[in-house]
Amino acid sequence: MSLLSVENLSLSIHGTPILENVSFTMKAGEVFGLVGESGSGKSLTSFSVMGLLPEGAKVSGAAKLQGHDLLALTESQMCHVRGREIGMIFQEPMTALNPVQSIGDQVAETLVIHGAATRAEALRIARDKLNRVGLTEDRFPLSRFPHELSGGQRQRVCIAMAIALRPKLLIADEPTTALDVTTQAQILDLLKDLVAEEGMGLLLITHDLAVVAGVADEVAVMQQGRIVEQGPTEALFRTRAHDYTRRLFAASAHQPDRAATAGTEPLLSVDGVRRSYALPRAGFFGPQPRLEAVKGVSFTLHRGESLGLVGESGCGKSTLTRAILGLEPIQGGSITLCGEKIRAGAVPPAQRARMQVVFQDPYGSFNPRHKVGRLVAEPFHLAPIPPAGQRDRVAAALTEVGLKPSDAEKYIHEFSGGQRQRIAIARALIVRPELIILDEAVSALDVRVRAQILDLLADLQGRLGLSYLFISHDLHVVRAITDRVLVMKSGEIVEQGLTGAVFSAPRHSYTRQLIAATPVIPSDWTVSNDALV
Amino acid sequence: MLRYAASRLVSLILSLVVASLVIFAVLEIIPGDAASFMLGMNAAPDTLAALREQLGLNGSLLSRYLVWVTGMLQGDFGTSYTYRTPVSELIAARMEVSVPLTLYALVLSTAIALPVGLLAAARQGKATDLAVMGTTQLGVAVPNFWFAMILVLIFAVNLRWLPSGGFPGWEKGIWVNVKALTLPAVALALPQASILARVMRSSVLETLTQDYVRTARAKGLNRTQAVLRHAFRNALIPVLTILGLQFSFLLAGAIIIENVFFLPGLGRLIFQGITQRDLIVVKSVVMLLVGAVILVNFLVDLAYALVDPRLRRRA
Numbered sequence: 016m017s018l019l020s021v022e023n024l025s026l027s028i029h030g031t032p033i034l035e036n037v038s039f040t041m042k043a044g045e046v047f048g049l050v051g052e053s054g055s056g057k058s059l060t061s062f063s064v065m066g067l068l069p070e071g072a073k074v075s076g077a078a079k080l081q082g083h084d085l086l087a088l089t090e091s092q093m094c095h096v097r098g099r100e101i102g103m104i105f106q107e108p109m110t111a112l113n114p115v116q117s118i119g120d121q122v123a124e125t126l127v128i129h130g131a132a133t134r135a136e137a138l139r140i141a142r143d144k145l146n147r148v149g150l151t152e153d154r155f156p157l158s159r160f161p162h163e164l165s166g167g168q169r170q171r172v173c174i175a176m177a178i179a180l181r182p183k184l185l186i187a188d189e190p191t192t193a194l195d196v197t198t199q200a201q202i203l204d205l206l207k208d209l210v211a212e213e214g215m216g217l218l219l220i221t222h223d224l225a226v227v228a229g230v231a232d233e234v235a236v237m238q239q240g241r242i243v244e245q246g247p248t249e250a251l252f253r254t255r256a257h258d259y260t261r262r263l264f265a266a267s268a269h270q271p272d273r274a275a276t277a278g279t280e281p282l283l284s285v286d287g288v289r290r291s292y293a294l295p296r297a298g299f300f301g302p303q304p305r306l307e308a309v310k311g312v313s314f315t316l317h318r319g320e321s322l323g324l325v326g327e328s329g330c331g332k333s334t335l336t337r338a339i340l341g342l343e344p345i346q347g348g349s350i351t352l353c354g355e356k357i358r359a360g361a362v363p364p365a366q367r368a369r370m371q372v373v374f375q376d377p378y379g380s381f382n383p384r385h386k387v388g389r390l391v392a393e394p395f396h397l398a399p400i401p402p403a404g405q406r407d408r409v410a411a412a413l414t415e416v417g418l419k420p421s422d423a424e425k426y427i428h429e430f431s432g433g434q435r436q437r438i439a440i441a442r443a444l445i446v447r448p449e450l451i452i453l454d455e456a457v458s459a460l461d462v463r464v465r466a467q468i469l470d471l472l473a474d475l476q477g478r479l480g481l482s483y484l485f486i487s488h489d490l491h492v493v494r495a496i497t498d499r500v501l502v503m504k505s506g507e508i509v510e511q512g513l514t515g516a517v518f519s520a521p522r523h524s525y526t527r528q529l530i531a532a533t534p535v536i537p538s539d540w541t542v543s544n545d546a547l548v
Numbered sequence: 549m550l551r552y553a554a555s556r557l558v559s560l561i562l563s564l565v566v567a568s569l570v571i572f573a574v575l576e577i578i579p580g581d582a583a584s585f586m587l588g589m590n591a592a593p594d595t596l597a598a599l600r601e602q603l604g605l606n607g608s609l610l611s612r613y614l615v616w617v618t619g620m621l622q623g624d625f626g627t628s629y630t631y632r633t634p635v636s637e638l639i640a641a642r643m644e645v646s647v648p649l650t651l652y653a654l655v656l657s658t659a660i661a662l663p664v665g666l667l668a669a670a671r672q673g674k675a676t677d678l679a680v681m682g683t684t685q686l687g688v689a690v691p692n693f694w695f696a697m698i699l700v701l702i703f704a705v706n707l708r709w710l711p712s713g714g715f716p717g718w719e720k721g722i723w724v725n726v727k728a729l730t731l732p733a734v735a736l737a738l739p740q741a742s743i744l745a746r747v748m749r750s751s752v753l754e755t756l757t758q759d760y761v762r763t764a765r766a767k768g769l770n771r772t773q774a775v776l777r778h779a780f781r782n783a784l785i786p787v788l789t790i791l792g793l794q795f796s797f798l799l800a801g802a803i804i805i806e807n808v809f810f811l812p813g814l815g816r817l818i819f820q821g822i823t824q825r826d827l828i829v830v831k832s833v834v835m836l837l838v839g840a841v842i843l844v845n846f847l848v849d850l851a852y853a854l855v856d857p858r859l860r861r862r863a
Binding site: 065067090091094095096097098099102103105107110111112113114115116117124125128129160162173176177 | 758759760762763764765766767768769770773777778781782855856857858
């Protein structure tokens with residue numbers, strides 16, 4: 016018998032249809048991948064199964080766990096199913112744990128709440144489960160609090176919590192999206208082992224085709240609330256029968272058309288830059304310890320070049336970015352843009368106008384109460400006198416990034432994530448900078464939108480002779496858009512060179528480790544180009 | 549935790565020193581000194597000089613400040629020149645009323661507000677929530693002396709359950725005094741409880757949208773369990789802040805209520821001190837109130853750390 020069988024599941028929220036006739040079945044001991052872009056309904060499918068839908072949700076069809084329809088259960092009956100029969104882990108480990116409770120209590124709670132164990136016994140089992148997910152007693156006693164753990168460690172606690180009662184089904188909603196690649200590889204391995212050991216089913220929800228390729232036995236591809244294609248992973252990846260699946264694959268492997276425009280004239284020189292932060296003193300009169308975030312980094316970015324900076328979270332790449340932008344003081348070395356030194360806190364407008372930045376979060380980086388026209392025109396205050404024809408310039412910038420001049424009259428909430436990122440690029444472009452710093456600028460975007468933005472960046476670079484400093488944790492993207500790459504680890508640049516060379520023949524062990532941890536779709540799974548036409 | 553407490557203690561002492569300097573300086577700036585107020589406009593210069601000598605007003609600024617501070621540290625606040633008694637005795641007598649009244653009101657307000665706020669949050673958008681929001685809106689808007697008068701009308705004049713005012717003194721036994729303080733405490737507590745309940749409600753609602761509440765639900769907790777076990781403690785931090793502010797307000801801000809109920813509290817003492825230009829009383833009571841506020845803030849800081857483990861390590 017199948018473990019979970021979802022039959023004709025439809026969902027609407029306040030009358031808006033979200034899911035339409037979603038059907039799939041999965042077996043015990045199997046990893047079932049549910050893939051799709053944001054808004055495709057993959058998370059809401061899992062919330063329907065869990066009975067955790069928001070207010071105003073109307074659901075029809077059936078979701079049978081070993082033959083019992085979960086949708087027919089009352090809320091109090093569902094409370095017995097959640098945690099006991101079905102465990103669930105979520106995307107954001109940093110906020111998924113209660114900050115004021117110890118990790119031991121939180122894992123034990125799963126057992127206590129279901130009356131499966133006394134508190135003392137529950138704590139003992141919690142210890143076992145934490146050991147099982149790789150958090151050993153010597154370093155991670157039960158009394159630890161979430162804020163003392165890294166993202167990957169917190170996700171392990173969440174997994175321990177979800178498997179404490181040995182559920183039959185584990186739902187993992189983007190479990191590794193917020194993690195670094197090396198951590199992602201470890202967490203995926205852990206999940207695979209648990210499925211094999213406990214014989215449970217894993218419903219893995221992700222936007223990342225490469226993650227699915229390495230883990231899932233069966234895959235379903237979702238688009239706009241429907242499953243457009245499903246089948247065994249390898250077969251589905253090889254045939255790509257549905258048009259949408261094909262487009263998704265094409266976008267994830269997209270290589271923008273770009274010619275090298277790099278000159279030899281240095282635009283940005285970073286020379287022996289150090290940045291350290293004061294930590295709390297050990298005692299009232301103890302020595303002041305310092306955290307060295309950037310330890311003597313040097314590199315040169317040439318005019319017209321696209322330079323990548325890769326590294327995992329905490330490696331110092333964001334600190335370095337802020338130092339280049341003159342937003343943070345440096346304790347040593349120098350940063351020069353167009354031959355002029357950058358002094359933190361005292362960057363003259365003319366210098367500021369030469370470098371602009373695009374950040375990761377397309378939702379948080381705009382004032383929601385200003386119209387797009389005003390948002391895009393913002394950098395004009397850097398000019399000594401406000402340039403004439405601002406409206407025309409705004410219209411031109413919007414056109415350049417593929418939007419309409421009439422969009423200037425709209426507010427930011429009317430745009431999708433990809434469109435917002437275009438607006439952010441328009442805002443950066445409007446003062447005709449020489450250098451654009453792209454800080455994880457495409458990381459929050461869906462693959463197809465990401466492919467479009469990469470094309471746009473390549474096109475703008477070719478036409479306007481821009482230079483890019485492209486900061487990302489995503490090796491695929493860096494490979495697609497940069498000429499040269501720097502690999503950063505613990506505040507130091509451990510390897511640099513031409514992008515192709517570094518990726519095909521990495522010299523430093525850390526680079527090799529990063530590349531090995533990055534999930535890839537096996538190269539022999541690709542369809543021949545003839546089949547795509 | 550100890551380091552955190554120690555660092556808060558250092559800031560407590562620094563705040564007290566700064567506050568005492570400010571209070572001292574302000575009262576120095578006011579024209580005329582204590583001696584000229586005591587003797588009136590037509591005092592003879594040599595009497596004035598003699599009194600100044602007696603009151604120690606002739607020393608330098610620094611020496612007078614030090615005399616004042618060291619005196620206070622030994623419990624000597626000087627002598628009131630309107631009452632002709634030591635200020636410390638005056639204050640002690642008034643504290644017997646004000647401190648119990650404040651605590652009584654605070655306990656009442658917390659006991660009402662936390663469950664009510666929690667309930668409203670748990671029933672968000674339903675009838676209970678609307679009723680709570682409506683009532684607390686009224687509680688915030690209506691001044692407390694009006695409440696006080698209504699309470700007197702109902703419980704003292706009509707039902708005759710409780711006295712309408714006055715304070716018998718603790719030597720007459722606990723029960724009569726508790727009865728005497730009940731109506732004023734309720735009148736003080738209602739507006740405070742209304743504010744606190746609204747803060748509690750919005751704080752719980754905010755916590756309910758957090759990811760860890762979703763995690764708790766996925767573990768099998770029902771909505772009520774998720775609220776009590778996970779949202780409640782996290783929602784307490786803003787509530788503690790308001791609670792600390794309310795204590796300071798109640799201690800000195802009860803003056804109108806003290807007048808309605810004829811209670812000899814600190815509020816009335818400072819009011820009388822100001823109208824009679826009894827600077828020694830004013831200076832001492834203000835310093836005392838500032839000290840109480842700073843102490844309460846210190847306790848609130850410690851409470852934060854008890855609630856939130858993330859604060860324990862920060863120094």
